[in-house]
Amino acid sequence: MSEHGTIPGPPSEVGPRPAGGRAASAPLLGRAAEPTIFELSEPGRASFQLRTTGVPEWPVEDLVPPEHRRSAPVPLAEVSERDLVGHFTRLSHRQFSVDLGAYPLGSCTMKYNPKLCDAVAALPGLAGVHPAAPAPLVQGWLALLVELEDALCAITGMAAATLQPAAGAAGELTGLLLMRAWHDAHGERRRRVIIPDSAHGTNPASVTLGGYEVTTVPSDDRGCVDMAALRAALDTDVAGIMLTNPNTLGLFEEDIVGIAAAVHEVGGLLYYDGANLNAILGVVRPGDMGFDIVHMNLHKTFATPHGGGGPGAGPVAVSARLVDFLPGPRPVRLVEDEAGERFGWSMPPRSIGRVHSWHGNALVLARAITYIAVHGGDGLRRVAERAVLNANWMRVRLRGLYDVPFDRTCMHEVVLAAATLRKEHGVRALDVAKRILEEGFHSPTVYFPLIVDEALMIEPTETESLQTLEALGEALERIALEAAALDGGDAAAAPRTTPVGRVDEARAARSLVPTFDAHR
Amino acid sequence: MSEHGTIPGPPSEVGPRPAGGRAASAPLLGRAAEPTIFELSEPGRASFQLRTTGVPEWPVEDLVPPEHRRSAPVPLAEVSERDLVGHFTRLSHRQFSVDLGAYPLGSCTMKYNPKLCDAVAALPGLAGVHPAAPAPLVQGWLALLVELEDALCAITGMAAATLQPAAGAAGELTGLLLMRAWHDAHGERRRRVIIPDSAHGTNPASVTLGGYEVTTVPSDDRGCVDMAALRAALDTDVAGIMLTNPNTLGLFEEDIVGIAAAVHEVGGLLYYDGANLNAILGVVRPGDMGFDIVHMNLHKTFATPHGGGGPGAGPVAVSARLVDFLPGPRPVRLVEDEAGERFGWSMPPRSIGRVHSWHGNALVLARAITYIAVHGGDGLRRVAERAVLNANWMRVRLRGLYDVPFDRTCMHEVVLAAATLRKEHGVRALDVAKRILEEGFHSPTVYFPLIVDEALMIEPTETESLQTLEALGEALERIALEAAALDGGDAAAAPRTTPVGRVDEARAARSLVPTFDAHR
Amino acid sequence: MGDYLPHTEAEIAAMLDFIGLGSLDELFEAVPEALRIVGGLDLPVGQSEPDVLAHVEALADANAARADRLVCFAGAGAYDHEVPPVVRALAGRSEFVTSYTPYQPEVAQGVLQAMFEFQTMAARLAGLPVANASLYDGASALVEGVNLGVAASGRPGVWVSAGIHPHWRRVLGTFAAGTGHQLRTIPLLDGRTVWPADAGPADAGLADAGPPEGTAHPGPPGVLVVGYPNYLGCLEDLGEARRRCDELGAQLVVAADPVAAGILRSPGEWGADVVVGEGQALGTALGFGGPYLGLFACSAAHVRRLPGRLVGETVDRTGTTAYVTTLRAREQDIRRERATSNVCTNQTLMAVTAAIQLGWLGTAGLAEVALRCARGARYCRQALLGLDGVTPLTGDTPVVREFAVHTPVPAATVIDRLAEEGFLAGVALDALTGGEDPSCADPAQALLVAVTERRTARQIDTYVTAFDKAVRS
Amino acid sequence: MGDYLPHTEAEIAAMLDFIGLGSLDELFEAVPEALRIVGGLDLPVGQSEPDVLAHVEALADANAARADRLVCFAGAGAYDHEVPPVVRALAGRSEFVTSYTPYQPEVAQGVLQAMFEFQTMAARLAGLPVANASLYDGASALVEGVNLGVAASGRPGVWVSAGIHPHWRRVLGTFAAGTGHQLRTIPLLDGRTVWPADAGPADAGLADAGPPEGTAHPGPPGVLVVGYPNYLGCLEDLGEARRRCDELGAQLVVAADPVAAGILRSPGEWGADVVVGEGQALGTALGFGGPYLGLFACSAAHVRRLPGRLVGETVDRTGTTAYVTTLRAREQDIRRERATSNVCTNQTLMAVTAAIQLGWLGTAGLAEVALRCARGARYCRQALLGLDGVTPLTGDTPVVREFAVHTPVPAATVIDRLAEEGFLAGVALDALTGGEDPSCADPAQALLVAVTERRTARQIDTYVTAFDKAVRS
Ligand SMILES: Cc1ncc(COP(=O)(O)O)c(C=O)c1O
């Protein structure tokens, strides 16, 4: 691999580069680059302050045997607190976010994240609790987790849930291992899991890690699972099927009942990828559709902010027959005594085991129950209605300007396409995505789902106002008309008003620079 | 006054304008304007949520007599929490701040504000305390205030202090009223207060409000008080003199001892404007210089962030003979009993009375004592040394590029001038100030002090690193050389890369639009 | 240990060398040898952040009266209102917190626009066309209002209703010593101001503090000052006050509560020339009394006399809407000794906070909060007046937001006893007035009680029960 | 009451009209009638924010073990380190908090550059040239590390030291059921791994969970996994582990603590192929176990097998330095079933936090914290071993950061009793291992104790005194 030459050996000997940073360059300058923290570094400068402890100050030589002792300290940046603050504040000004503007990134449910949840996640009584403290000392946390599990089961129509998975993909793999455990318990060694061709990439990747082979079924011309193809693919070697409903085209799988029947008939299980749950809150429950295993993305549906890529939480809820296999230990409500409700831990009898270092992303779980409690059953239904209403408004607004491969009532997101724009004017979905950044919006998801050519997947979410939708609609209209008028014009020049211009992704992969030390 | 016609009558009838806002426009767009919150408003939208109280829901008619009841609610913006967050977050991206970059605004001491102090000011045990609670219930607050008063007295060399004044100007007026009370108590009716021509505008304004007439004394060619002129101005009608030392030219009044003697000789008092205290922390104390009254700007010297213009705190410390006149009630240490120290309130026997609704800007005072405790006596001395070192580095760095009216060792700030640049190339201090914004720095203070033509007053503060000073130096050098090279060039075009271009200030005053309702 | 200084020893040496000095001490050669501190400041040495935080947390812990420990029924200008996480988060954005006064509008549009929006909201609350960008607090806003009124009327006489917060009246007196205003306190009857027919003498106590020129008979007043509601929660007859002003050719200055404004006819509609107020209730913490927010609004005719900063809308050179501080010629840095006020640093961050809080409340929310405060006050007052020995202080004059009662035992005792039960019972009137006061017969047995939208019926009920115990035992 | 929806009734009507529908229900016509929920979800109705906050605060209050109430001596992968206000403030910037994975680099340079800086710091800590942009937690990082090792070696056999955190080993077992890895737990002697000579059988318990193809005798292992320090605080002989790997042609995966790294020779220098770890100690709250930070670094040879996101430096079209996620072809959204991992959402915010925390600590700070932890552990261990009945669990093998002792009474009892005294005494080994465990003879009487730089000598002294009482009574 060519670029490996460019990566030097252990950089622990490599010190930070001499200071050359311009701690002054502020983002008001638009394109001015911010130096790395290593360039702001000056040997001997520091910002840390530690408390006085009165503990004897034994030298490191008395504490660490020579062969284990490091020869020189780990080289890190050496900056003043003032420069630390300047650096990361300036970086924050080079970052788009939900709090700055609309983020219609399809499949990601970038709704507004209530600040209340931040306050909850910061409560010393939650954030300051050690995960290994015995149950009697963490009754509040256990009650909270049980409350959340109950709520998630009510929302999905399942019997019980594990809160351990740290994200959707972790939930998927957990679900597939539950599937495997179920079949093992019935002495079956099934080898295949079915996935529609519109599925998210984590689904097939999880199937492989679950020890299964992927069988892909095509979508029909209505964008739903092709029933004939599904039936053809089904046999007793099929452990189950993974679906998200609404699917990644933003369409509801109308024949979900038929699908469920067919899969169950061959003894397979139905897995529900909950990434799109936002569309059906309070409208229909996966359990009622016939799903056996359901993961939820609390960082989508239940408003945990994405943190630039994480953390999330991907609880997995299951039907009664799978409860004994859930990961553990699980927080449970113990019999009530005079002191009121007590909570504890319990290991499901046939548990597949742990899937997290501790109990899952607990502070994310606390955000979720807070969000759910504020909305209540009634509020969650309104969430789904408004999300779907917004997506359909965008669909109708942009009809005629972009391709609408499946132009019927969609759910929480709509998949448009720039296929015609590309054919006629050479403007690709990517160009549209870059151009819309100049208008102050984040881009839709592009080139997903893979089955739609030049896909532009738009998920406004329920928290955007009609005024914002109108502004987004105008912007996308302007872009389409402009493309036609200028016959493409310098579409490739966009974006021009962002902190940096279009980024050379090929170069990044060609000559890899994964750290500040790599090319130095 | 012409523009009054443009201000309509009571706007309580004026509703918010129909929604037209583009809640989407993000500051990444550089020049895109953010609509007002009133334009984002949509009748019927809301974000407030109030707790359930169970209090009877009497209609307003039962609670407020008709003549007092308002006919329609006060028209405010009606926005969702999401749009509220988007709006103010985008506004924050249109705002320069210390946390974003260097802010060498002379006389304002825009040093880095430790985040620790924010944490302290947010402690429920401080922020959640009602100011009218009786002393036994606020012992922590009283102890904190006494601790701060002691520290401020140690730093200034005075006998006691009032913490009530909310800012420097309030401290000045308080000090002048102390001066008046002192003379009244001695049956004297003096009418004049002396101020150097380099004084800050609040000084003369406060003198007037204190019921005195201003007598201005010129500065000599070294930038210090002209002793001859001072002697000439002094007589028994002089209540006192207001000085800041170092003065607003950043120069130490070398003959302060002579000045003090001369003023005291005619029975006048010396008032110390503490805005420049940062320069002499731990080096020399106003009390030792002979000052009788000293105000401090905690929001300058002791790192309270300026909050876009306030809040501040302007405690006033006095020498022993003035203690009885201090505003009250004052927090005091009571005799210790077995329960340890107790604290209470006491009214000075000849107090001039209250100068604040309560006890002063308490949370600002809490920030100050925190800052002082972290630094300690040794740290405060380092603060002064580094502040003065940085200012002198800039002086030498820019010598030859800009005029240096008083080119000798300065204190915490240096006053440069663009007089030559203007004469030779038509580039004014204002143009330099606008141009430097494009480089990512805040501008120096311009046209102050008034006695320096085209003044550029630079106060780097001690928290800026040498690298930042170098970057600032380069930028100012570039501007000066550019002005020479292009013989002014389009200096008036700057700034070009800021959220808005150069603002039309004349128009703002000509046709006044002080509210959203004014021109609508 | 403990500072925020970036300088390394090597840099200090290089910098001294660059400026041609041999040591840091040489930087201070201009300071006379004899004056220099020897042996350092008389202060403890610096401590680490965690050590200092531990100390301050211990002090905070020693405040029994914190609202998270004692349920707050105290008001008198400082109220325990709902401040949601979203308002704290936005007001805490470091761009708002760590910027200076917007001297360079091109990089200060964030604060300037927020100020413009605040001014609009403050003006709408007052029912007047202009509001400034904040003053220190309610008292300082009142002082500035009176200064404006005296300047506008050209007469030093000021009639101040005893319904104005006692602390504010005291501050007015303090500053009158410098301005020479002749203050006369006008007593209340059943919580309402009874304006005198004659001109009458100024208050002795305050005249004392007055300047030499001060005559005890200033003639007809140039300014009338009244509260709405006044500090006892009573609704004053502003129509009457306006009429007296018109007869006397005086300016009407109204001290109004911005929350009660949610349900009350605005002072502007009543004909006020100047409206001042304490804005703490608009999103700012109780904070032991500060920093708070001085509200100031006036009629168009007075805009050139407006104290403090004013933001106006304009355009930049490209024609884009922009904001800037305007009518600067009024201010101290330009007008100096002839400025309308000496204020420079104000309370901008609290004004930004108020704009955010009012944005959160919106049209319906402010009205709802005001209504809930009035309901809570009614509910609580009815219950308290049901206890024997507890009687109304202001007859049956209509009250909103807060109310005062006579207590059979000293109010201070009630407060001490209820603190034991987990309540901050209210504010003892004599604590505010420092003894005898024209606004009330026996301040020692008078308690001022405020009920905000945060108080639940359960809290009020247990409070009243505890109150009953406290006044009977 | 309670939602964050902007839609007014009028807007809903207009929008429905625009899309040609008559009601909100019609939006869901694709959902089969029979499946639709009737009568709403079985959940309470929505409550207001203050009501919900009050409820959650009550729950938080019911957690006795919060670090602000019980002085924390518990560790085992979750540590009570100093996190200064400045780090909280910066990591809380909403631009970092409310953005998605940086799919559009032109508007995500903030997160991307922070990731690039984090990767650099993580790589330096590991002593390896490449680190990814985070995984879920220590356990998931270990799973990915083993997956990489097995893929690289082409052999399913994995020798896992019993010094690896018991939970992590359990997680490894759980996922081995899908991957078919053959895990064999290698026991400790005096807290140090004793690598076997023979190939030996895989753990029965785990083989069970293995896939059908799984043979009980996988032959020589493809991967060796060892901790540094291991979860008992012991310093393993990485030189020996490296030698065994070389003999066996196996990959060396080291689970290292990032704080102890401040004083220890880096695993990279010892020759590790992959270094994984739990990054919670780098600025993240205890948070009852999550969200935490999975650290992952590897040698250059493995970069194409790296799991998760990787940020690389590049330029934009104007040649300005820019950052972007790179080598995307490894990832699930492109490579799908042949991806190196299924991870998508990771723990970016914790990685940003770690970069800020390490920026605050700097070169000297990290070393100082590591040293103080070692000193505190030594100070506390010496004192505890001075109590009768308290004996070392790991002989005199050198320990850093934490240590384990045998207690004369059950460790659970010690914890209960010390909670009464205001301490979280540590972690009972059997609570981690769920009973018998190859890493320790009698887990029920074994206690794991961690001492961070936040613990003062006074705290440790009173802890030891209380400990003495607890084990004697
Ligand atoms: C449809 C779908 N499935 C699964 C996932 C994976 O979830 P996570 O990113 O939380 O692992 C996503 C996330 O983008 C998704 O959109």
Ligand SMILES: Cc1ncc(COP(=O)(O)O)c(C=O)c1O
């Ligand atoms: C020299 C000087 N004196 C007095 C003041 C007034 O202080 P404040 O703004 O706190 O009222 C200032 C503030 O800019 C100043 O620089």
